[in-house]
Amino acid sequence: MSLTSAHSVVAPSPTSKRVAGTIIVLYALISIVPLLWIFATSFKTPPDSIAYPPKILFQPSLEGYCNLFSTRTRQTPEYINSLGPATGVCDETVRKRNMVIAGPSNFMPRFVNSLIIAFGSTFCAVFLGTLSAYGFSRFKVPLADDLLFFILSTRMMPPIAVAIPIYLMYRELGLSDTALGMILLYTAVNVSLAVWLLKGFIDEIPREYEEAAMIDGYTRLQAFWRTVLPQATTGIAATAIFCLIFAWNEYAFAALLTSGTAQTAPPFIPTIIGEGGQDWPAVAAGTTIFLVPILVFTILLRKQLLRGITFGAVRK
């Protein structure tokens, strides 16, 4: 579609462009405020975070991050004075509140769980998805449409509905609260997205490449490995990022099926509490750390976003 040009009779007028631009910028700024607020709150002290009216200007503090990564115990000022000099920023911050650091919090292990489960399930889903997508794209598979529809329909079930029997099944198999169980479950959820997206990407690679390779003496497998895979790299990478984002953000299964050793960050972050209620700076710090990877991926994915969120239904 290269019909659009500067001389087009239907090009929007400068005024309408300016009005549209202003409205969009306003919307963008308002919609980003909650995120900026999360970021700002993570650098506030607990008293600053609950001040009224809400503080826009404040003295930045690392207390939220310190509280996020540590557990603390309250001590008498005499005891704290009897200790040697503070050993770091966090130690110093915490001592001002008459507390000492007792040990690391559960945040790191939960974050690591999120990483293991998200990357593990993404690898499995993309691996299985690439094979299936190639199969559906290149071979005559009996009942292919029914199978593809079946693969998609598994995604329509409400997560809680799936969680009831999975909970019982995992209890029987000893997979409750294990990383393996969560990886299997997320792989199953993501594989539908992977198959649909990758089928679209592989459909776009001309078959002639493989056929030429096969005439040159490659087997079908070698042709797949040496000609199709290299050309599908962008598609595979985009698909992987979408699977990663889903697994990273997932809450319902994680909240119902994990409680301790395999718990991921999303069900953990809301449980961070301080003295007398939720420790909002610590929650904000955890949320910030948790959201940053997604922000990076969103920017990387800009061009493939549309395709990813519609299961490959809309392409650009």
Added chain:
Amino acid sequence: MSRATLGTGHSSDKFHCRDDQVTEAGLTMLNRTADSVARATPEPLARKVRGISDKGLAWLFISPTILLLLAINIFPLFWAIYLSFTNYRANRPNEVVRNVGLANYKRILGDQDIWIAMQTTAHFVFWTILLQTLIGFTLAWLIDRKFRGHAFWTTIILVPMMLSPAVVGNFWRFLYEPQIGLFAYAISFVTGIPATQIGMLSNVSLAPWSIVIVDTWMWTPYVMLICLAGLRSIPEYIYEAAEVDRASNWRQFWSITLPMALPFIMLAVLFRGIENFKMFDMVNLLTGGGPGSTTEVASITLKRQAFESWRTGYSSAFAIILFVAVFGLANIYVKALNKVKQR
């Protein structure tokens, strides 16, 4: 055999020519029959080459996925169907399981609370979709003016939808706090109502709107992105022709822009509809269904029945009813969508 004969009738040709016609590609996705032409017959040549036959390879490639889905999705589904006819309780695994026939289903359909939850879900789905479609389409329509910097601002607008609904929903609890929250402060700043009276999460009549607002904030960009693709798929020459015919801007909007973008809008509504019907994470962390049960959407009821009251049989029956409802409504909707597309 030459390359030319090998290349005929292949799916790649089909997809190449429709790269720009996104509507076409978009609507085939749930259409079970449309793509059958795309899978060309395997070449006889392929069978002659060394290694596994194509048929074997196809199954080798596809079966792991199917097996995984059978194990993690379909087997549990059948288990849930079985459980829905029993009085099983997951917290009492040693009790004798009795077959109760259709009793669970009858009780659900006669249960006042379930109907209230369905109404809450309907309210949530209706208003979120209405607001997201109106705002999302308007934003897309404005962005399509291609003002300077539109790509950058579009990316900024897209950010909320990529974030974890649970983690963000949790943080909105803080923004909604009447005494300290930014949202309450902003509203009281604009309207003059004291911030302490704006208890979005504690007020029975405001709480249902609190979840609508967060969902709309998060997912309007999603609808916007799909609408934008729809607007960009409209060929320029149609507008040029309308301009020659001296059609007013208003007329052009109603006769060209809206009808041609309609399949995209409907696709966005389909995806959002399915997702919001299943809504759990954001609502669970924001309100937990409360106050009372004013924001108890179907998934929250299901969780309360299944994982708090441990009525496994009963909740399985409710899960099956929900699944059939989503599946049935989605199928009816896709039929309507295909009709619009063919027009």
